[in-house]
Amino acid sequence: MSLVEAAVDALNAGNLIHLPTETVYGLGASAANPEAVIKVFEAKGRPRFNPLIVHIGDLALAERIGLFDDRARALAKAFWPGPLTLVLPVRDRDQACDLARAGLDSVALRMPAHPMALDILRAFGGGVVAPSANRSGRPSPTTQADAYEETGASVAVSPDGGDCPVGVESTVVSLLGEVRYLRAGAVTRAQIEAVVGPLAADTAEGHRSPGRLSTHYAPDAPVRINIDTPSEGAVYLAFGETDYAGVVIQLSAGRDLHEAASNLFRALRDADRLMPKVIEIAPIPDHDIGEAINDRIRRAAGFVG
Numbered sequence: 001m002s003l004v005e006a007a008v009d010a011l012n013a014g015n016l017i018h019l020p021t022e023t024v025y026g027l028g029a030s031a032a033n034p035e036a037v038i039k040v041f042e043a044k045g046r047p048r049f050n051p052l053i054v055h056i057g058d059l060a061l062a063e064r065i066g067l068f069d070d071r072a073r074a075l076a077k078a079f080w081p082g083p084l085t086l087v088l089p090v091r092d093r094d095q096a097c098d099l100a101r102a103g104l105d106s107v108a109l110r111m112p113a114h115p116m117a118l119d120i121l122r123a124f125g126g127g128v129v130a131p132s133a134n135r136s137g138r139p140s141p142t143t144q145a146d147a148y149e150e151t152g153a154s155v156a157v158s159p160d161g162g163d164c165p166v167g168v169e170s171t172v173v174s175l176l177g178e179v180r181y182l183r184a185g186a187v188t189r190a191q192i193e194a195v196v197g198p199l200a201a202d203t204a205e206g207h208r209s210p211g212r213l214s215t216h217y218a219p220d221a222p223v224r225i226n227i228d229t230p231s232e233g234a235v236y237l238a239f240g241e242t243d244y245a246g247v248v249i250q251l252s253a254g255r256d257l258h259e260a261a262s263n264l265f266r267a268l269r270d271a272d273r274l275m276p277k278v279i280e281i282a283p284i285p286d287h288d289i290g291e292a293i294n295d296r297i298r299r300a301a302g303f304v305g
Ligand code: TXA
Pocket: 021, 023, 024, 025, 026, 027, 050, 051, 052, 053, 085, 087, 101, 104, 106, 107, 108, 110, 112, 130, 131, 132, 133, 168, 169, 170, 172, 174, 182, 183, 209, 210, 211, 212
């Protein structure tokens, strides 16, 4: 039996799998099966009020589960398969069960740009919930080994789809009413605006997804951000050249934001394994995918309420 067949069998049996995607590894279960979805919340220790993304392998299925308008179709055409999640009114509450949606009338849908994920999703034929495969609050896994270390005990199949090229979770955009940018990712605000026009202004409610925790993506060691001059004993996550004499982990020697994003979570894990008294991170420019990097490291440092 191939890995794809084994993954599909596991999904059909109500078991969990690791789902390699271009962003991070997911912890997958059939979105139509509440008993399977419960296992995802339990394996992660995730609060039940935090809804999950339903991954789909084709547009026809997406349009059965969520209510697409012209804006949703234009965004799906521009960015799927890819690191964009669309929040839409739910149409089929059985295909995306209440628990998957945390009881909301909306559903988050994404078609990942990863050949193995697409093979699994298309062979399965239904939606697959897949939060990042870390235990709740910890850095997301971007390699199969890291996914296995986090939640390997709860999955029936853990396919190795290689290292995740994007490295931070998908952009989340809400199309319930005005277009809102709920979570920064590789698809930038400017790219969304180029397709559907101006985004609604961020508000306390609108600028984040429900259930995003203040301390998230966090290693065990304390994290400090925007550090140009690291303190003695720190492990330093550098962005470009540094003359720090202690332990340095480069996010990107050439100051490339995409490279930094793809290295971010692995760098946090590697730093943590050294059990330093503190992990310090260089200032990261806030444009393009830098917004997503800064969002994740602010949360790793516990700064976002
Ligand atoms: O890149 C990704 O999106 C990864 C990979 C595995 O695909 N998955 C992921 O899932 O990051 P998760 O569960 O860690 O993040 C889902 C985000 C959360 O911030 C959640 O609050 C938001 O999507 N979300 C899900 N359903 C929503 C809804 N109906 N309305 C608003 N936000 C929603």
